[in-house]
Amino acid sequence: MFSGEYIFSQVMDHLPMHTFRKCVERYSGNRYVKSFNCFDQFLCMAFGQLTHRESLRDIEICLRAHNPKLYHIGIRGGISRNTFSNANKTRDWRIYADFANALIKIARPLYSREDLGLEMKNTVYALDASTIDLCMSVFPWALFRSTKSAVKLHTLLDLRGNIPIFMHISDGKMHDVNALDLLIPETGAFYIMDRGYLDFTRLYRWHTAGAYFVIRAKxxxxxxxxxxxxxxxxxxxxxxxxxxxxxxxxxxxxxxxxxxxxxxxxxxxxxxx
Structure with missing residues (x-):
């Protein structure tokens, strides 16, 4: 019989729990919660991400199939799709956003000296957006076209380590170039973008801030x-x-x-x- 620590549990042991608890307390995430607290929710979502689950039902079925092992990987609350769905709906998303930013601050220095194959020491970012199609009947607030809904994920990636530095979710109608207004350019850094971000007024503001950009011309x-x-x-x-x-x-x-x-x-x- 296996008596060691599960791999998932070993990975989660690296989490800065003091930081996570501070994020939960900041937004009163566990107030009135009797079971399935914020950390249980985080572990379930992390499990779904690492194992490529495709829905809440998929996560629930997979975890319930290993019910005797849940305690040993840190999940103390019961796994129910309804409870899981309500937690995702009602709990403050800023808990996990703040925790993600804390993890990014820990991860970036670990890759600061990664070789990009280029003769430069500057930070290099890639900026892009992805449109995620949604069902109109379920997400009417994210109206994209007359027959479907969508959201757009704007992501700024640090190419040393492929670490996301900035993420913004908007409705599908938001043009890519508007994401430039949400970013504070870093002096001396290089930003690689496609021609969808070509706006000379905005790019000149980045130039005056001391940032460099690589973009295709129209x-x-x-x-x-x-x-x-x-x-x-x-x-x-x-x-x-x-x-x-x-x-x-x-x-x-x-x-x-x-x-x-x-x-x-x-x-x-x-x-x-």
Missing amino acids: SNTKFKRRYSRPVEMNKGVICDHTVVLTGLNSSAAYPKTLRRIHYYDSETEKHFN
């Missing part, structure tokens, strides 16, 4: 070349120019120079500007 972007740099065309770099914007609105929004690089990927036979 096909109708108007600019004029100031000077060129030598390139190694055998490595796919077609040109490396310093340019200024010449469009009526874009030149007023971003009066400084920009660096434009044209790259050709021989494997996919695609051009990137």
